[in-house]
Amino acid sequence: MNTKTDAVRDRVDATSVDQEAGVRASNEARGTPPIIPIRSLGEHHRAQILSHLIELDERDRYLRFGFIAKDEHIARYVEGLNFEFDEVFGITNRKLVLIAVAHLAYSPDDRRRQCAEFGVSVAKRARGRGYGARLFERAAMDARNNGVSLMFIHALSENSAMLGIARKAGAVLERHGSETEAYLRLPPASLNSHMTEIVEDHYAQLDYRLKAQSKQFHNMLAAFKALHHSWPMGGTKHPE
Numbered sequence: 333m334n335t336k337t338d339a340v341r342d343r344v345d346a347t348s349v350d351q352e353a354g355v356r357a358s359n360e361a362r363g364t365p366p367i368i369p370i371r372s373l374g375e376h377h378r379a380q381i382l383s384h385l386i387e388l389d390e391r392d393r394y395l396r397f398g399f400i401a402k403d404e405h406i407a408r409y410v411e412g413l414n415f416e417f418d419e420v421f422g423i424t425n426r427k428l429v430l431i432a433v434a435h436l437a438y439s440p441d442d443r444r445r446q447c448a449e450f451g452v453s454v455a456k457r458a459r460g461r462g463y464g465a466r467l468f469e470r471a472a473m474d475a476r477n478n479g480v481s482l483m484f485i486h487a488l489s490e491n492s493a494m495l496g497i498a499r500k501a502g503a504v505l506e507r508h509g510s511e512t513e514a515y516l517r518l519p520p521a522s523l524n525s526h527m528t529e530i531v532e533d534h535y536a537q538l539d540y541r542l543k544a545q546s547k548q549f550h551n552m553l554a555a556f557k558a559l560h561h562s563w564p565m566g567g568t569k570h571p572e
């Protein structure tokens with residue numbers, strides 16, 4: 333059942349989609365790709381990553397993992413994430429909730445050091461804003477800067493959104509019946525690719541700090557309002 337809060341949230345979300353779409357359109361008109369802050373996630377984000385993945389419905393779990401992963405499969409996957417070795421990237425909304433997560437798995441095999449596998453999921457309500465494509469680019473840059481020359485994606489052939497992202501980025505697709513492998517050849521790292529990664533990391537940290545401050549401010553305001561309403565006479569103090 334749709335509650336009043338859901339309706340308000342949907343309106344707010346719709347407004348931000350419109351605003352972001354507007355920014356995207358005006359940036360594209362100027363030939364500048366929109367900047368989406370993407371953070372590198374660590375150990376303390378495990379619970380948030382789990383909540384994001386658990387929210388995926390059966391169809392999305394099937395597309396993301398290649399089978400209808402149950403909650404316990406997802407929990408095991410999240411527990412197994414190795415933040416020392418792999419890279420996990422995330423995009424948060426203004427309330428700091430993770431709305432998109434990408435996993436770049438580096439090969440543990442020394443002979444396959446030059447390969448990395450990419451997997452991603454974007455919350456349903458945040459799709460179509462370019463987050464999937466930006467996470468793909470961000471992961472490709474990280475892979476490139478870590479000496480990887482081949483990033484690959486294992487997707488179901490029916491996953492036109494994922495395969496579209498890979499194809500557009502220049503990946504070669506190899507279809508094997510219901511499954512498709514996409515291979516993206518990466519150029520060697522350059523000073524520019526290293527600098528771009530540093531700048532993007534700083535931008536994402538700054539964005540996170542601003543969102544955290546704004547969230548803290550809104551929480552304070554809400555607490556103040558609640559306190560105000562709990563006073564007798566709707567906030568007017570009785571004269572002593």
Ligand SMILES: CC(C)(COP(=O)(O)OP(=O)(O)OC[C@H]1O[C@@H](n2cnc3c(N)ncnc32)[C@H](O)[C@@H]1OP(=O)(O)O)[C@@H](O)C(=O)NCCC(=O)NCCS
Pocket residue numbers: 392393395396397450451452453454455458459460461462463464465466485486487491492493494496497500
């Ligand atoms: C695949 C997924 C990550 C795409 O995320 P997204 O943020 O919506 O993607 P983007 O907004 O970056 O869109 C990328 C492109 O795909 C296209 N696209 C989006 N949904 C599509 C769909 N259902 N069918 C065809 N193309 C689609 C977009 O139009 C866009 O193309 P454009 O750049 O030419 O406009 C998201 O749909 C998802 O989480 N799916 C479930 C999990 C999954 O499939 N993961 C991938 C397996 S590893």
